[in-house]
Each structure stands twice: as structure tokens, then as C-alpha cells.
Amino acid sequence: MKQTAFEPGDRVVLPPYGIGVVSSVCLRPVAGEEQAYYQVDFPNTASRAFVPVASPDIAGMRAALTARDMPALLDSLKTSRLNLPRQWAARHRRVTEILVSGNPFELAILTCELRRWNVERGLPDLDRQAFRRAIKLLEQEVSGLQDDGAQDVQQLLVHAWNETPQTVAAD
Structure with a gap:
């Protein structure tokens, strides 16, 4: 079953960056409107990504293997x-x-x-x-x-x- 909603703490994959962890859902201004984004942090780096909550699949984000x-x-x-x-x-x-x-x-x-x-x-x-x-x-x-x-x-x-x-x- 395809997961479409992620929670803080979920392990995810975001190609081409690799394995990350959803640390939070935050609001960010885009074109004058607040949009919800998953904040994904990548262990052992200072890198982070923001992926739209409305369309994580478009960014290629998926749940990591279990x-x-x-x-x-x-x-x-x-x-x-x-x-x-x-x-x-x-x-x-x-x-x-x-x-x-x-x-x-x-x-x-x-x-x-x-x-x-x-x-x-x-x-x-x-x-x-x-x-x-x-x-x-x-x-x-x-x-x-x-x-x-x-x-x-x-x-x-x-x-x-x-x-x-x-x-x-x-x-």
C-alpha cells in the first residue's frame, strides 16, 4: 500500500539525497500563500529538504524500507x-x-x-x-x-x- 502521509520520525527516501527522517511539518510562504511542507533532515549531514505535503510523490519521496x-x-x-x-x-x-x-x-x-x-x-x-x-x-x-x-x-x-x-x- 502506498503511503501518502508521513509523520515526524518516519524514515523516508528522497532521491537523489537518500535516507532522511521527517522532522516536522511546517508552513512556508509560497507566492503569498502558506503551504505545508515536510521538513526532511538527513542524518550525519547538515542537509535538509522541504517537500510539499500535498504532493510528496512528485518530489519522489517515499517511505523507506522496513x-x-x-x-x-x-x-x-x-x-x-x-x-x-x-x-x-x-x-x-x-x-x-x-x-x-x-x-x-x-x-x-x-x-x-x-x-x-x-x-x-x-x-x-x-x-x-x-x-x-x-x-x-x-x-x-x-x-x-x-x-x-x-x-x-x-x-x-x-x-x-x-x-x-x-x-x-x-x-
Whole structure:
């Protein structure tokens, strides 16, 4: 179910800024009228954003993942397939769309596929950068969750980050 109303203390994602916390709802003057905004603070930074209460989805704000989402996320990280174009420009376009969307399940599918490529043959620099960016975005989303599923996801992401391509044994 899509959440449309947020409360102070709710963890939210605001692409491209990442995970934030709704700290309050405040009124701000816009074109001579008072408009209600969510004030979103980003942990470990001095950054904050103001998102219209009337249309947080237009700004891309969504509820962050919860412990309830971890089994599906972990499954996507382990077993997903994504048919990425082999031609670099088309692949780069598709990968960038996924990264910009910030959708954690799409990021998990992308991470799974790039991980497979990395293990099988290694990744070129730009694909490796995209792989690491997807891992970082997922780590950020899962951070702060204190359940076993979140820990399993974090362990898999750390493992994927440190994996190296398989080497072919010489006969």
C-alpha cells in the first residue's frame, strides 16, 4: 500500500539525497500563500529538504524500507536476472535510470546482475562504479534496521562489494 502521509520520525527516501527522517511539518510562504511542507533532515549531514505535503510523490519521496521488506529484498539480491543491453551506451542509459529511480527492488535486481557479471568476467570501470553505487544506495536504505533480515542483506552487500572475478585455472 502506498503511503501518502508521513509523520515526524518516519524514515523516508528522497532521491537523489537518500535516507532522511521527517522532522516536522511546517508552513512556508509560497507566492503569498502558506503551504505545508515536510521538513526532511538527513542524518550525519547538515542537509535538509522541504517537500510539499500535498504532493510528496512528485518530489519522489517515499517511505523507506522496513524489516517486513527484507525477505523480498534479500531474495532479489540473490536470485534476480536483468537483461541488460550488451552495447555500452544502451546499458549505461538503463543502469542510470535504475540508479536515479532509487527503487530498492530495482537496485537489488541491478546489483544481482552486475554481481553475476563481476564474478563471471569482471566489470569495466563504469559498470563497476554503477555496481558500487547500487550497493551503497541499498546499504543506506537498510542501515538503521535492527532485524535479522536487514543484517543478512548487509552481509550479502559487504560480500558482493569485496568479491573478485573468478580466475580461470590454467591446465
